[in-house]
Amino acid sequence: MSASEDYRFVCPECAQTITVNASMRDALVENGCVVCGSTVSRADFEEMAESDA
Numbered sequence: 001m002s003a004s005e006d007y008r009f010v011c012p013e014c015a016q017t018i019t020v021n022a023s024m025r026d027a028l029v030e031n032g033c034v035v036c037g038s039t040v041s042r043a044d045f046e047e048m049a050e051s052d053a
């Protein structure tokens with residue numbers, strides 16, 4: 001069971017889209033976008049639907 005990628009992040013600055021888990025989301029909120037370094041907030045993350053397959 002790998003439910004390790006739970007949020008979709010779309011950077012408001014560079015439009016980079018990545019899928020992350022909760023701890024990665026927290027790291028991005030603390031450190032900024034990995035691509036452009038822009039400050040991001042939890043509002044920039046969309047929780048993904050749980051698909052159980």
Ligand SMILES: [Zn+2]
Nearest residue numbers: 011014033036
């Ligand atoms: Zn960015």
